[in-house]
Amino acid sequence: MILTIALLLAFQLAGTAVVALTGCPVPGPVLGMVFFLFALMTVDGLLEKTLPVVNVLLAHFALLFVPAGVGIINHVDKITTYWLAISASILGSSILAMVTTVLVTRWVAALLARRQGGKHA
Secondary structure (H helix, E strand, O other): OOOHHHHHHHHHHHHHHHHHHHHOOOOHHHHHHHHHHHHHOOOOHHHHHHHHHHHHHOHHHHHHHHHHHHHHHHHHHHHOHHHHHHHHHHHHHHHHHHHHHHHHHHHHHHHHHHHHHHHHH
């Protein structure tokens, strides 16, 4: 368990280091998650070793939003000033995410149907 948490923190640190060294406009922890995804795709057995700890973290995922909520309250003056732009961006990104999900799901379903049809033919 400790080794898995240390591994996750190492990926976060690697992402943060790359962002600090390159000036990449992506947050370090996000880049660390991308590195972790590539590791999961390339290292055999990594998923099975990390899954129990990751499931525990995901079970308590809601707690990770508490600091974000506190941060939002600290910027209530900006929210009252830019509420229209914030609302429009949230609404627009939500619609874009839903449309993208539908299109990708349909595309994958069509690929799977074609593949299934090709096996039986």
